[in-house]
Amino acid sequence: GAARTTASSMAPSTGKPAVTPDSVINLDHGDPTMFEAFWRETGDAAELVIPGWQTMSYFSDVTNVCWFLEPELDRQVRRLHRTVGNAAVDGYHVLVGTGSTQLFMAALYALAPDAAVAGQPVSVVSTAPYYSSYPAVTDFLRSGLFRWAGDADTFAGDSYIELVCSPNNPDGAIREAVLASRTGNGRAVHDLAYYWPQYTPITKRADHDIMLFTVSKSTGHAGTRIGWALVKDTAIARKMTKFVELNTIGVSKDSQMRAAKGGGWRAAKVLAAVSEGYERRPEQPKGTVTPPPPPPRLFDFGRRKMVERWSMLRAAAAASGIFSLPDETSGYCNFTNQTAATNPAFAWLRCDREDVEDCASFLRGHKILTRSGAQFGADPRYVRVSMLDRDDAFLIFVNRLASLG
Ligand code: PMP
Structure with missing residues (x-):
């Protein structure tokens, strides 16, 4: 109350x-x-009550590639991107992660080519100045599949994963892949954590192969630890899902519900509350002259x-x-x-x-x-x-x- x-x-x-x-x-x-x-x-627009018997199963939707993704989070992610126009969602899989940090690791795992599996780690690069977690997260487990290789601008090899952060952390620059045009042997991961209207004009609907987003920077709910990936290719989406399965057997449903409204859940949640702010036309109550407050x-x-x-x-x-x-x-x-x-x-x-x-x-x-x-x-x-x-x-x-x- x-x-x-x-x-x-x-x-x-x-x-x-x-x-x-x-x-x-x-x-x-x-x-x-x-x-x-x-x-x-x-x-209470984003308040949440979870009865004791809910969110107990490991599974959310066994028919979906990402079987631990709550269907309502899938819907609210697509709805918000359609509202804002910052990323294409039709023809994409939505994958959920414990922050976009987990999905970043999942992407490295999924993109490592056969040569890496056979013992030749793929180089992970990003144009300097690059987000300080990229080298740290890439190398902390000393994976045999991938290794940090520094600045993409000076990279000379031909097998790579390029991380493209736009707007860029730390300097806010709008970026595009620098290596993609040079050779066909690499893959790009687009980290669009800051591609939201509070930080930058939305100039186009991004439609890259792998795009990462997070509630940490879009709504400010960093502690909820929910990120999502939009992934075009089904085989890559399956491999990324496998990574999350092996790493944490899925992603907290309580957090997914906090991020999205669910059928039978009493209140609209964070992403839904954001979309509603821009979609809902408040009705004029009958017999009143003052308009209702805007959402x-x-x-x-x-x-x-x-x-x-x-x-x-x-x-x-x-x-x-x-x-x-x-x-x-x-x-x-x-x-x-x-x-x-x-x-x-x-x-x-x-x-x-x-x-x-x-x-x-x-x-x-x-x-x-x-x-x-x-x-x-x-x-x-x-x-x-x-x-x-x-x-x-x-x-x-x-x-x-x-x-x-
Ligand atoms: N990518 C970028 C560019 C970031 O700045 C951050 C957060 N500092 C992340 C990813 C990680 O976000 P999350 O909290 O979702 O793991």
């Missing part, structure tokens, strides 16, 4: 302590707590926040006189029907002071934790800074940055 809703909406949702003006501000991880403020306002719209909230934060950050960098940022780019967004700037989820910040060779340790000295450019295969004069933390931490960060000149 109302009391429970109030109590749960007041409770802190993470173990991170509150910040004060002289706290250490940790913007190393891309923890998307910025979105809490939106979901606190949606009331909460996640991408409007996200874009407003990101525009505000990027303008504050650019002002702070300019005030400091020692930091620079990538130039703003823009494009026509087919979702909002407006020209919009890109507002990346991370700032790729460069320290221009001659005597500072390691920007991350310089900022650490001022109690700002960031991730060094070195971890992305780039110059340590750069750092990656999360733009998705809570308002209080972000405010302290920009004020402190402005004062560092």
Whole structure:
């Protein structure tokens, strides 16, 4: 009831302590707590009650290639992509993973060619600066099937898997595969975690062979650990499913239900709530003159926040006189029907002071934790800074940055 809703909406949702003006501000991880403020306002639209007897079976739909995918999550993923227009879904398999991180590993497993199985590991590459987890996740189990081979731009071999992250983590660049045109011997995996209207104009409906998405960055529910892959080829989809089966025998149904509304489940859930914000025409109640309040719209909230934060950050960098940022780019967004700037989820910040060779340790000295450019295969004069933390931490960060000149 109302009391429970109030109590749960007041409770802190993470173990991170509150910040004060002289706290250490940790913007190393891309923890998307910025979105809490939106979901606190949606009331019970995304609330979930799970009776004790439900979600007990390992299986969801034994007729589907991805037999542990809840059919309702499949439907809501397709519905959201149709609403936003950011990716094609017709003719694709939807696969679910424990975050898109698990599906990234599943893709490497599925794409490793016969030569890799016979003992020649395939090279995994991505243009620098690349997401720091790509090398770490590729190599931590020392697989005989694949191994990290660094920057795609300087790669010279002919058997490879190219990771294409667009908009790119860490620098927000819009990217395309660089190797695909050079040789037919490689495969690409498109990581589209940030291809949502709060971060970038939606300029085309992506239709690559393997596309990865996650609720972590689309709705902010990183802790729910739900990612999905859109996969064209059935044999690849089967192999990726096999990986998840061997790795974790499926994906938490409780989390899948949190992400999607289910038949018999009482409330609409996260992805459904986002689609409904853009589809539902609120009805005018009979005999009233004031229109009903518009449904909460996640991408409007996200874009407003990101525009505000990027303008504050650019002002702070300019005030400091020692930091620079990538130039703003823009494009026509087919979702909002407006020209919009890109507002990346991370700032790729460069320290221009001659005597500072390691920007991350310089900022650490001022109690700002960031991730060094070195971890992305780039110059340590750069750092990656999360733009998705809570308002209080972000405010302290920009004020402190402005004062560092
Ligand atoms: N890809 C990219 C580019 C990311 O930035 C992240 C999260 N930092 C992920 C994948 C992993 O997301 P998930 O939480 O779904 O595992």
